[in-house]
Amino acid sequence: FMRYRYLEHIQMIDGQLAGHEMTIAKKFVVVTGGRVGSKENIQEIPIRIELKEGVYSVYIEESDGVSRYDIVSNWRPGEICLRATINGTSKITAQVERKGVKYALVLDGAHYECMVLSPLGAELQRRMPVKVPPDTSKLVMSPMPGLLTNISVKVGEQVTAGQKLAAIEAMKMENTLVAAQDGVVAEICANVGESLAVDQLIIRFE
Structure with a gap:
């Protein structure tokens, strides 16, 4: 109708x-x-x-x-x-x-x-071919716009689920990002002090 x-x-x-x-x-x-x-x-x-x-x-x-x-x-x-x-x-x-x-x-x-x-x-x-959503399980992305105030890991480091990875300041509040699963840090893709956009890549795991 x-x-x-x-x-x-x-x-x-x-x-x-x-x-x-x-x-x-x-x-x-x-x-x-x-x-x-x-x-x-x-x-x-x-x-x-x-x-x-x-x-x-x-x-x-x-x-x-x-x-x-x-x-x-x-x-x-x-x-x-x-x-x-x-x-x-x-x-x-x-x-x-x-x-x-x-x-x-x-x-x-x-x-x-x-x-x-x-x-x-x-x-x-x-x-039509099926559009498969991208795999983001090995990526840590910014959940909101904000200032990257801390990165707690370095390339090659073994991290465990729940471990602190980074912190973002938004609306005068600090938001902590933690690991969703165990893994090894492959790349740091952002710098402390950088203003991040939503979904901007911060850390990539192997």
Whole structure:
């Protein structure tokens, strides 16, 4: 429903070439599940949306058939609160947010997130390589902007989990950085007295 409303909003933009006006597709694929660096547990749910007399009818293809949900709502793109009546009886209020092709929704305390793609977009999405997050387990980075006031280790030193590594002064408070695991210091990447940015590298382990 939200995706369709956004497309309606785009359709009203002036300056479209005659004969090339935007038409709104009726078929979409909702992609849910998965986690960063993996395509496991991803679900693709084909849906169809039809608009008639102010009612948005959403048809969802399920394993046991097609379910229909009639949605009536005055929600407009950009609003964070969505109030709607479903199938004439159920009333819902949800907090919503658009993040590019992703949509986030908080309903009754539960958080949901999905992508809404065209059928072609869903097909291309399946072919996209998975972006694996970088391994930062051997890096010590600044958790906040601040002044590096102390480095307690040197290159080649064996450290143990919980050992003090460095200290950063921010907001007139000293924050101590400790080792998350045992290791050997391979490189000191910052100098005492240096002003650090968030996520700036301080120490690298072997």
